[in-house]
Amino acid sequence: MLTRKIDPAVRNKLMDELPQFCGTENYYRHALCKNLVYTDGVKFLVDMRADVLHFMRSHPGLVAIDEELFDLLSSWFDIGNLDLHRISWGSPAALLEKLISYEAVHEIRSWNDLRNRLDSDRRCYAFFHPRMPEEPLIFVEIALGQDLADNIHHLLDEAAPALDPRDAKVAIFYSISNTQMGLRGVSIGGFLIKRVVEQLILDFPKLKTFATLSPIPEFGNWLDAQLREGDARLIAKSDHAKLCAAGKMPEPVEAFRTLMRGEWQKDPGASAALQPVLTRLVARYLVLEKDKDRPVDPVARFHLGNGARIERINWLADISPRGLKQSAGLMVNYLYKLSDIEENHEAYAREGRVIVSNSVKQLL
Amino acid sequence: MLTRKIDPAVRNKLMDELPQFCGTENYYRHALCKNLVYTDGVKFLVDMRADVLHFMRSHPGLVAIDEELFDLLSSWFDIGNLDLHRISWGSPAALLEKLISYEAVHEIRSWNDLRNRLDSDRRCYAFFHPRMPEEPLIFVEIALGQDLADNIHHLLDEAAPALDPRDAKVAIFYSISNTQMGLRGVSIGGFLIKRVVEQLILDFPKLKTFATLSPIPEFGNWLDAQLREGDARLIAKSDHAKLCAAGKMPEPVEAFRTLMRGEWQKDPGASAALQPVLTRLVARYLVLEKDKDRPVDPVARFHLGNGARIERINWLADISPRGLKQSAGLMVNYLYKLSDIEENHEAYAREGRVIVSNSVKQLL
Numbered sequence: 001m002l003t004r005k006i007d008p009a010v011r012n013k014l015m016d017e018l019p020q021f022c023g024t025e026n027y028y029r030h031a032l033c034k035n036l037v038y039t040d041g042v043k044f045l046v047d048m049r050a051d052v053l054h055f056m057r058s059h060p061g062l063v064a065i066d067e068e069l070f071d072l073l074s075s076w077f078d079i080g081n082l083d084l085h086r087i088s089w090g091s092p093a094a095l096l097e098k099l100i101s102y103e104a105v106h107e108i109r110s111w112n113d114l115r116n117r118l119d120s121d122r123r124c125y126a127f128f129h130p131r132m133p134e135e136p137l138i139f140v141e142i143a144l145g146q147d148l149a150d151n152i153h154h155l156l157d158e159a160a161p162a163l164d165p166r167d168a169k170v171a172i173f174y175s176i177s178n179t180q181m182g183l184r185g186v187s188i189g190g191f192l193i194k195r196v197v198e199q200l201i202l203d204f205p206k207l208k209t210f211a212t213l214s215p216i217p218e219f220g221n222w223l224d225a226q227l228r229e230g231d232a233r234l235i236a237k238s239d240h241a242k243l244c245a246a247g248k249m250p251e252p253v254e255a256f257r258t259l260m261r262g263e264w265q266k267d268p269g270a271s272a273a274l275q276p277v278l279t280r281l282v283a284r285y286l287v288l289e290k291d292k293d294r295p296v297d298p299v300a301r302f303h304l305g306n307g308a309r310i311e312r313i314n315w316l317a318d319i320s321p322r323g324l325k326q327s328a329g330l331m332v333n334y335l336y337k338l339s340d341i342e343e344n345h346e347a348y349a350r351e352g353r354v355i356v357s358n359s360v361k362q363l364l
Numbered sequence: 365m366l367t368r369k370i371d372p373a374v375r376n377k378l379m380d381e382l383p384q385f386c387g388t389e390n391y392y393r394h395a396l397c398k399n400l401v402y403t404d405g406v407k408f409l410v411d412m413r414a415d416v417l418h419f420m421r422s423h424p425g426l427v428a429i430d431e432e433l434f435d436l437l438s439s440w441f442d443i444g445n446l447d448l449h450r451i452s453w454g455s456p457a458a459l460l461e462k463l464i465s466y467e468a469v470h471e472i473r474s475w476n477d478l479r480n481r482l483d484s485d486r487r488c489y490a491f492f493h494p495r496m497p498e499e500p501l502i503f504v505e506i507a508l509g510q511d512l513a514d515n516i517h518h519l520l521d522e523a524a525p526a527l528d529p530r531d532a533k534v535a536i537f538y539s540i541s542n543t544q545m546g547l548r549g550v551s552i553g554g555f556l557i558k559r560v561v562e563q564l565i566l567d568f569p570k571l572k573t574f575a576t577l578s579p580i581p582e583f584g585n586w587l588d589a590q591l592r593e594g595d596a597r598l599i600a601k602s603d604h605a606k607l608c609a610a611g612k613m614p615e616p617v618e619a620f621r622t623l624m625r626g627e628w629q630k631d632p633g634a635s636a637a638l639q640p641v642l643t644r645l646v647a648r649y650l651v652l653e654k655d656k657d658r659p660v661d662p663v664a665r666f667h668l669g670n671g672a673r674i675e676r677i678n679w680l681a682d683i684s685p686r687g688l689k690q691s692a693g694l695m696v697n698y699l700y701k702l703s704d705i706e707e708n709h710e711a712y713a714r715e716g717r718v719i720v721s722n723s724v725k726q727l728l
Contacts, residue, residue, distance in 0.1 A: 090456040090457070091456060091457065092455060093453050093454070093456075093479070097479075111461075115457070
């Protein structure tokens with residue numbers, strides 16, 4: 001049982017401030033003084049931190065409580081306390097419906113969609129805390145196959161036949177979702193990938209390649225800002241003529257703007273003119289755009305921080321409304337090359353070095 | 365492990381005849397000589413009998429094999445060999461999807477529909493065979509509540525709130541589905557009800573009433589035949605005037621036919637004129653229409669044979685297309701009165717006596 005106690009001074013402050021945000025005065029007191037020894041006490045504190053985070057902007061007094069809770073939860077949710085479990089179609093429906101509601105990257109549209117993601121050539125793993133046995137904390141979805149996947153629609157096609165996973169050479173991590181708002185900042189995603197790679201190597205000895213198929217979630221916003229600014233250096237000179245012709249505008253940035261406003265993904269001419277421009281811009285955005293010496297894109301920060309490298313940029317890889325809006329339809333493969341992970345991780349941690357494949361380097 | 369062997373003479377006959385119905389010569393030989401010692405050997409023979417039943421009409425030579433298989437399976441699937449398990453929303457999705465595909469009475473339209481049927485005020489139980497652990501053999505769905513349910517649409521309404529099952533006074537068995545074609549004639553349904561009633565009494569001591577809400581699946585066909593014959597005694601004299609007025613016909617049977625052809629369930633006038641006529645006819649059909657001294661309706665035979673009595677006939681209780689076609693929209697409550705079950709069962713078994721409540725008696 002959990003015995004660590006929150007600092008009494010902080011607790012008193014909490015007691016003074018928190019009751020205004022909830023129905024009964026005893027809500028948090030109950031949690032802190034009593035519930036911790038019960039099975040659901042941990043979940044209660046995780047949910048409490050989610051509340052604190054929610055109200056923190058309007059109530060700066062809660063910052064101290066958040067810090068205390070974060071410290072407490074970071075300790076409890078240390079990787080050594082977590083259990084890795086495989087989730088399959090044989091798992092309880094009550095658990096599977098949580099995947100449906102928690103999936104944060106590619107919406108699970110139906111139970112058939114979910115079933116396809118748990119088929120014989122797929123794997124799903126999650127971390128659980130022993131005191132929150134019904135709540136996956138973070139889960140990852142993996143497709144086993146022959147090639148580095150370049151398109152999320154093909155990968156999630158329910159009509160596509162399942163392959164024999166024993167022959168798989170490539171494992172694609174195509175979705176990682178954190179589920180508990182209250183664990184924000186408690187980093188367990190990198191460990192999840194590491195542990196799952198170890199498990200997959202045991203189960204499928206022919207696997208040689210571990211990579212992701214990932215969105216570029218902030219690229220859309222970044223691109224919008226660039227287009228508003230309208231710097232002509234956005235576009236390589238060699239792409240000007242084609243862009244102006246497709247956009248029917250004399251000025252390339254104006255042509256770029258015009259094309260992006262339409263349904264370019266459905267128009268082969270517009271699409272062909274935009275492909276080199278957007279692909280180059282994604283490479284530049286991922287590798288060169290920095291905030292405090294780290295890439296601005298959160299997904300890039302996550303995988304590069306784990307020791308992956310930017311392997312390939314894929315065109316028309318996610319043309320869902322969200323994929324178009326966030327990532328202009330492109331997706332990235334981050335490659336986890338087992339022999340390089342440690343070194344990559346060190347170089348990134350030490351000096352923020354972004355490791356890039358040769359093909360992506362040529363786009364810069 | 366199962367060791368009983370099929371009679372070699374019958375097996376030889378089987379070997380001569382069966383290969384024409386399947387892809388490979390070794391299909392059934394494999395099953396009979398080898399597979400029985402494996403976990404899926406039992407399922408294999410159950411499926412084999414389903415095949416035999418399917419081809420038996422066109423291949424009368426298979427009758428002997430069916431008899432042998434029936435004998436074998438009746439012995440293996442003796443009630444003493446079966447396990448009763450509760451199925452809940454915490455059960456594996458792989459099992460739950462079988463409920464969706466096997467449900468034979470009220471189609472499960474979606475996972476939300478299924479979830480509602482497994483809510484806190486519902487129960488679902490199934491029999492399993494230890495050598496077919498992934499296959500429910502028969503399952504029953506139960507609603508716990510305060511009253512004798514009179515309408516399947518209300519009972520399956522996903523928007524209706526769940527009641528506290530601890531306060532339930534009534535358990536309604538609203539769906540029983542056999543799942544294995546190959547177990548046709550192996551009767552385990554009566555035992556299922558008996559075992560589930562015992563379990564519910566243990567779990568919910570306030571339960572006083574155990575009853576069904578059941579279709580009348582052959583009533584529609586019987587009624588069509590009666591209407592074709594056109595015997596005027598179909599309709600009580602007291603109902604003539606109202607029927608003729610609603611059907612705008614001078615002759616009551618003609619008016620009856622006319623009304624039944626339209627969407628009478630949506631027309632309050634037609635519905636009011638038909639209610640006494642159809643309710644009386646259902647009572648007559650259930651209680652008086654016999655085949656070899658037993659009621660012609662299969663659901664009535666099942667529940668009366670188990671010791672239930674015909675308690676109530678419910679108007680506009682199932683107006684789904686299937687409910688209208690099979691049961692003219694009506695449903696029946698069969699009441700399992702615990703103190704009377706044995707006696708009812710004996711009287712029915714001995715002399716075919718149909719036990720009927722006073723309110724249904726008045727309809728005859």
